[in-house]
Amino acid sequence: MSENDRSQEPAEQAPESAPGQAAGSCCTETERPLDPAVTVTQAKTSAGCGCVEGADSGDLPVVVIGAGPVGLAAAAHLAERGLDFVVLEAGEDAGAAISEWGHVRLFSPWRYDTDAAARRLLEPTGWTLPDPEALPTGAELVRDYLAPLARVPQLAGRIRTGTRVIAVARRGVDVTRTVGRDQQPLLVRTVGPDSAVTDLTARAVIDASGTWGRSNPLGHSGLPAPGEDQAADYLAGPLPDVLGRDHDRFAGKHILVVGMGHSAANTLLALAELAKTAPGTHIAWAVRGASVARLYGGGDADGLPARGALGTRLKAAVDAGEIELVRGFTVTGFHAPAGGPAAGPVQVTGTGTGAAPDGAQTIDADIVVAATGFRPDLDMLREVRVELDPATEAPVRLAPMIDPNFHSCGTVPPHGERDLAHPETGFYIAGMKSYGRAPTFLMATGYEQVRSVVAALAGDRAAADAVELDLPETGVCSTDLVTEDQLPGAPDSTSRIAADGGCGSSCGAEPEQIPLTVAVSEADGGSCCGGSAPQPVSVGAPAGAGFATGRVHGYSGDADRGDN
Numbered sequence: 129m130s131e132n133d134r135s136q137e138p139a140e141q142a143p144e145s146a147p148g149q150a151a152g153s154c155c156t157e158t159e160r161p162l163d164p165a166v167t168v169t170q171a172k173t174s175a176g177c178g179c180v181e182g183a184d185s186g187d188l189p190v191v192v193i194g195a196g197p198v199g200l201a202a203a204a205h206l207a208e209r210g211l212d213f214v215v216l217e218a219g220e221d222a223g224a225a226i227s228e229w230g231h232v233r234l235f236s237p238w239r240y241d242t243d244a245a246a247r248r249l250l251e252p253t254g255w256t257l258p259d260p261e262a263l264p265t266g267a268e269l270v271r272d273y274l275a276p277l278a279r280v281p282q283l284a285g286r287i288r289t290g291t292r293v294i295a296v297a298r299r300g301v302d303v304t305r306t307v308g309r310d311q312q313p314l315l316v317r318t319v320g321p322d323s324a325v326t327d328l329t330a331r332a333v334i335d336a337s338g339t340w341g342r343s344n345p346l347g348h349s350g351l352p353a354p355g356e357d358q359a360a361d362y363l364a365g366p367l368p369d370v371l372g373r374d375h376d377r378f379a380g381k382h383i384l385v386v387g388m389g390h391s392a393a394n395t396l397l398a399l400a401e402l403a404k405t406a407p408g409t410h411i412a413w414a415v416r417g418a419s420v421a422r423l424y425g426g427g428d429a430d431g432l433p434a435r436g437a438l439g440t441r442l443k444a445a446v447d448a449g450e451i452e453l454v455r456g457f458t459v460t461g462f463h464a465p466a467g468g469p470a471a472g473p474v475q476v477t478g479t480g481t482g483a484a485p486d487g488a489q490t491i492d493a494d495i496v497v498a499a500t501g502f503r504p505d506l507d508m509l510r511e512v513r514v515e516l517d518p519a520t521e522a523p524v525r526l527a528p529m530i531d532p533n534f535h536s537c538g539t540v541p542p543h544g545e546r547d548l549a550h551p552e553t554g555f556y557i558a559g560m561k562s563y564g565r566a567p568t569f570l571m572a573t574g575y576e577q578v579r580s581v582v583a584a585l586a587g588d589r590a591a592a593d594a595v596e597l598d599l600p601e602t603g604v605c606s607t608d609l610v611t612e613d614q615l616p617g618a619p620d621s622t623s624r625i626a627a628d629g630g631c632g633s634s635c636g637a638e639p640e641q642i643p644l645t646v647a648v649s650e651a652d653g654g655s656c657c658g659g660s661a662p663q664p665v666s667v668g669a670p671a672g673a674g675f676a677t678g679r680v681h682g683y684s685g686d687a688d689r690g691d692n
Contacts, residue, residue: 187212187331188212188313188329188330188331189211189212189213189214189330189331190206190211190212190213190214190330190331190332190333190334190582190585191213191214191216191314191316191328191330191332191333191334192206192213192214192215192216192333192334192336193216193293193296193316193333193334193335193336193337194215194216194217194218194335194336194337194338194559195215195216195217195219195221195222195223195224195274195278195287195289196222196223196225196226196274196336196338196559197223197226197241197243197269197273197274197559197571197574197575198336198338198558198559198560198571198574198575198577198578199215199217199334199336199337199559200215200222200243200246200274200277200278200283201243201245201246201574201575201578201579202334202336202558202578202581202582203215203283203286203287204243204245204246204248204249204277204282204283205243205245205578205579205582205583206582206585207245207249207282207283208245208248208249209582209583209585209586209588211582211585211586213286214286214287214288214328215283215286215287215288216288216291216292216293216316216318216328217287217288217289217290217291218290218291218292218293218337219289219290220289220290221270221275221278221289222270222274222275222277222278222287222289223269223270223274223275223278224289225338225340225341226266226269226270226274227266227267227270228340228365228367229266229367229369230265230266230267230268230270230369231265231266231267231367231369231371231372231373232265232266232367232394233263233264233265233266234263234264234265234266234269235263235390235438236263236570236571236572237259237260237261237262237263238257238258238259238260238261238262238263238264239257239260239261240570240571240572241264241269241273241571241572242257242273243575243579244575244579245579246273246277249277249280249282249283250276250277250280253276253279253280255276258272288320290320290321291318291319291320291321292318292319293316293317293318293337293508294317294318294319294325294508295316295317295508295509295510295511296314296315296316296317296333296335296508296509296511296512296555297314297315297317297511297512298312298313298314298315298511298512298552299312299313299314299315299329300312302511303510303511303512303513310553313329313330313331314329314330314331314332314333314512314552314554314555315327315328315329315330316328316329316330316333330554331554331585332554332555332556332585333554333555333556334556334558334578334581335509335555335556335557335558335561336557336558336559336561336574336578337505337561338559338560338561339502339503339504339505339560339561340502340560342502342503342504342505343365343366343498343500343501343502343503344498344500344501344502344503344565345498345500346363346386346459346462346496346498346500347459347460348416348458348459348460353459353460353461353462354460354461354462355461355462355463355464356462358462358464359462359464359474359496361464361468361469362462362464362469362473362474362493362494362495362496363495363496363497363498364377364495364496364497364498365497365498366387366391366392366395366497366498366499366500366501366502367391367394367395367499368395368497370395370398370399370401370402371398371401371402375402377495378399378402378406378409378495379402379406379409380406380407380408380409381408381409381410381494381495382410382412382473382492382493382494382495383399383409383410383411383412383493383494383495383496383497384412384413384414384476384491384493384495384496384497385399385411385412385413385414385496385497385499386414386415386459386496386497386498386499386500387415387497387498387499387500387501388415388416388417388420389499389501389567390438391499391501392413392497392499393438393439393442394438395497395499396411396413396442396445396451397438397441397442397445399411399451400445400450400451403450410452411450411451411452412451412452412454412491412493413446413451413452413453413454414454414457414459414476414478414491415453415454415455415456415457416456416457416458417455417456418455418456419455420446420453420455424439424440424442424443454489454491457478457479457489457491458478458479459476459477459478460477460478460479460488461476461477462474462475462476462477463475463477469494473492473493473494474492474493474494474496475490475491475492476490476491476492476493476496477489477490478490478491501565501567502560502565503521503564503565504521504557504561504564504565505561506521512550512552512555513550513551513552513555514550514551514552514555514557515550515551516564517531517564519531519533520532520563520564520565520566521564521565522562522563522564522565522566523547523548523549523550523557523562525543525546525547525548525549526543526547526548526562526563527564527566529541529543529547530563530566530568531566532566532567540568540573542576542595542596542597543577543595544576544577544579544580544581544592544593544595545580545581545583545584545592545593546592546593548562548577548580548581554585556581558574558577558578558581559574559577559578560574562574562577572597573597576595576596576597580592580593580595
């Protein structure tokens with residue numbers, strides 16, 4: 129019988145109970161373990177319930193979705209633990225999504241970009257870590273790390289490329305069915321290179337598929353703007369290769385970049401460079417807020433120097449007139465000519481909000497770069513029981529640690545399997561996708577996530593709970609950014625600093641059980657999280673504290689400065 133045939137069978141009836149056990153008392157799914165850290169299956173196994181003895185998921189593999197950095201790290205840990213697994217990758221090669229932005233240089237150096245278990249598998253092959261302090265591009269990360277890792281003997285035969293996961297479920301039962309649910313293995317439905325649909329059964333699933341390819345729309349309120357779909361031929365992805373692969377598309381054109389994240393900054397700087405050699409290239413940058421101080425960041429005070437330099441360079445380009453900054457612009461519609469790009473530019477309409485000038489405005493553009501961030505693909509998870517925060521779409525226990533509404537100082541405490549677990553036994557979301565719509569994810573965080581998850585799957589509870597992070601000492605936990613950059617008439621954040629020391633409401637919103645170790649004395653006074661100037665936050669295994677992302681990035685940080 130094929131996997132597909134078995135997947136259509138109804139759930140099995142509860143088997144007869146073990147000697148001395150009544151089937152009704154053990155196999156009804158109405159009881160729950162007293163200890164929330166113990167799964168239903170573990171509790172029933174300890175109690176000798178006969179219904180558990182027939183469960184067949186123990187011999188099945190762990191399915192990892194995605195062969196990016198976090199997915200391959202999960203595979204490396206599974207291999208070290210001797211657990212059976214398979215990795216499913218939609219692209220043609222490992223790291224396919226990263227290859228699409230291979231021209232972009234990472235903020236974090238090599239020493240934070242590789243996983244420990246992956247290094248232990250690579251080193252016997254003669255692989256050596258590149259310069260630990262060098263900043264790789266995406267292409268270099270794939271070439272010098274992910275591609276060699278995918279070729280090691282422990283992983284090579286277990287990675288299926290060109291295989292897209294379209295759904296995760298529980299075999300034989302839909303999401304509404306509770307009785308007998310834990311006794312059925314998980315089911316992963318895939319579409320292969322030949323378009324054939326295949327169902328795989330799994331003892332556990334680690335969804336490390338990321339968020340690349342699921343961009344947020346350009347319109348307001350989280351919705352596409354009217355006409356956005358019809359303007360698709362004018363839209364570019366969030367990180368086009370302006371100086372390389374996509375040079376001819378952008379040279380000499382009027383380009384509108386929408387967004388206020390690092391993707392926007394990278395593209396804007398590349399376009400400014402292009403304009404120096406391509407006459408007629410005009411660059412407009414539209415943001416919804418009254419200020420772009422959040423993106424300009426902390427400059428030289430940023431604990432990740434490349435990130436600080438990005439904001440400094442962007443500010444200089446705007447000040448020099450190389451980039452036209454349009455603040456307070458909310459996209460309300462697209463009007464594309466019937467003939468598409470060949471017939472002329474698209475008209476992008478918008479209105480001012482908050483402190484921005486009132487009235488509608490229209491920007492004509494040959495190309496619109498949608499650098500508006502990403503959101504996770506949750507459609508594929510409709511038939512598994514996931515518990516997600518309604519705001520961030522991150523696992524509910526992780527969400528308070530990363531919610532940008534409250535974390536303007538950017539701290540993220542260590543977290544592992546217990547924080548990533550869902551009501552669906554054996555199912556986990558890890559890596560970028562685990563952050564949902566929240567920003568500031570770092571690869572090293574994902575590596576620690578999957579190390580903890582795999583330890584739990586191997587039954588090593590102590591290792592799963594020993595969550596530690598080795599991350600850069602980043603800082604700028606302060607409202608003292610490179611520039612306040614306010615629109616005329618907007619609230620003056622310097623007056624706020626004078627009134628409340630610059631903290632506003634954001635610093636008080638940090639979880640009380642996760643204190644930060646700040647390397648300043650009270651005498652220094654004045655900054656958002658302690659100190660008159662941006663200060664580093666001590667991070668690492670000994671401290672066990674969170675880390676600051678290096679800029680006041682949260683929505684509450686905008687509120688402190690009166691930006692929103």
